[in-house]
Amino acid sequence: MFKIISAVISRDLKLAMRRQADIVSALFFFIIVVSLFPLGVGPEPDLLRKLAPGVLWVAALLATMLSLPRLFADDHRDGTLEQLALAPHPLGLVVTGKVIAHWLVSGLPLALIAPVLGIQFDLSTDALVVLTFAILIGTPALSGIGAIGAALTLGLRGGGVLLSLLVLPLYIPVLIFGAGAVDATVTGLGGEGHLSLLAALTFASLGFAPWATAAALKIALE
């Protein structure tokens, strides 16, 4: 079981490394969107501190969305997806591997760059730590839920826009708890409760989403 998952992860990472432009552009999208906000709302530190959690999280959702359409599209186009679906183990395992790989190249870089961007918003050290941690444990859920949408819209005209329409409403709980954790730290309430709920969401979606995604992929392959 872990052999299959690791085989998929290592292949997807290898592919991502040969196509670094994709990772870098999603990351820069994140950085630019976040940096635009102070220019739009003004440089008052109090206001920025208040906005920071929401802005960073919404930008993280959008940056994740950006890389989702390609999650299965390449494998679908060149026939690899068929081969994966015909392997003698459940397709859900393959999807789990792809979701983890997607997180490693999309969610993880966001979490690593987030504290730097948080400084732009005058966040305290505590808040920066919680922000990084929240993005770290929240983004796997984004990759997992997003995979369902990516599989459902596989091969459709205008799939990218449709994908956001399907997936963004499902991202709301992650947004609420993720931004809530940082917000609670900023206001001195402590973000542990939010973080544990966020972790629960991630575990639930990583357990459930790959199987729904596998079912959606089989529908798309018919």
Add this chain to the structure above:
Amino acid sequence: MKDRFNLYRFASPATFYPLAGALTPFFFAVAAVFGLAGLWLGMLVAPTDFQQGEGYRIIFIHVPASWMSMFIYLIMAGWAAIGLAFNTRLSGMMAQALAPTGALMAFLSLWTGALWGKPMWGAWWVWDARLTSELILLFLYIGYMALTAAIDDARRADKAGALLLLVGVVNIPIIYFSVQWWNTLHQGSSVNLSKSSMATTMLWGMLLMAMCFWMYSIAVAFMRVRTIMLERERNTEWVKTLLAGDEK
């Protein structure tokens, strides 16, 4: 055995079509009766609310519309589960026939909520947990309709839509509780819609209106599913005979 199963599968839209056609006027009539009774009770007989004055009367459509918007989504998810489990053709058609009505109900709920909120809370829109959840429900409806519309192959559209509905129905409680929790964190006070002790006439008026909305939804969904059936089954014998006759 196998043949009987086939026959059943192929016959079911063919038998459902005339049945739905015969029942549609009946459901419209019942909806009208319930509606008139509900309006009479709610608008003419029910007393003034001591907190909200006459403005509370919006409740007679706001609450039924909200109920129906949630109920229809559940029914669609139920059809989706049946469709995926037994591969029945009727279920996808039913889900697609219900979706626009469900979306309209969600819209009505938001619209009347806004018109109720303005005099009561002083704002057209507040990020109240219920209104926010209703808005997300509307997004889910729109997502479902957009997905099924984007897929050309009817069977794939049914299956993908069914899967999306099931994912949505699993997520709705999570979304609802997270929104509610978020809302209590940020608002803490003021917005509270607890309806004190409701007079029995009000309650009856609301229930009658809910029945009216329910019957109306069934009637419209039946009308819509009949069109979908004709379209989908246009190459089958029963539709061809129907079309050769004087079907209007």
Add this chain to the structure above:
Amino acid sequence: MLEADNLECVRGERRLFAGLGFRLEAGELLYLQGKNGSGKTSLLRMLIGLLPPETGEIRWKGQSIKSDEFRGDLCYLGHLNAIKEELTPLENLLAAARMADEKLSEDDALDALEQVGLAGREDLACKYLSQGQKRRVALARLVKEKRPLWILDEPFVALDVAAVDWLAGIISGHLQRGGLAVMTTHQLVEIPAGTVRELRLS
């Protein structure tokens, strides 16, 4: 070993075939023939279990093909090559084998690539290869393939004469070992060994 019973295929509006059935035993090859759009590829997709038939059933060793076990016995080669442009031929072969849970050593993979005439190109990313060479990368999978059931969609397309002969040899070796094969093709290629049967879709 492979049995199909009373299959019916409906794609979109059209019924492509109905009441189709066949039975294939060890060492036998089934050629699927028919015009474009007659349902050859659809039938192959049914046989590999990706497309559920409208009616009818397909059994492998007496059991429904819905089991994981069936897929462990199956090797499918579609008209898409299923290779990654960014990876080298060697990486492609190794990654595909690992993801299909097959054992393939690097030496075996290099040997297979040499057999398909890609010696010296092992470390070149596939995007630099020609169409025919890419097809050979896909076919290199068959060299070390030990699974009993091969289902091949137009395997001879885009191959030169020498490669066609080589592939015919690989397939007949497979049949001699007691394997089964189903293929679609436009050009009838003489397969030296095994029983060849034909099924024409109209």
Add this chain to the structure above:
Amino acid sequence: MIHWNSFGEFLAMGGYGFYVWGSFGVTALIMLIEPIAVARNRKTTIARLKRQLRAENRNTAE
């Protein structure tokens, strides 16, 4: 039994007339338009399918 003393009072809804009638009006409008739209869609669909069927029959007759 009836709560209102006059029709004017009924229309005014205790000062909430705009909100109450705005809600009921739009609801009534939607519930009127939706069935009409569905019925029209049905008519055009049937007409189109009949045209297609006739064209098909002509083709097979030839």
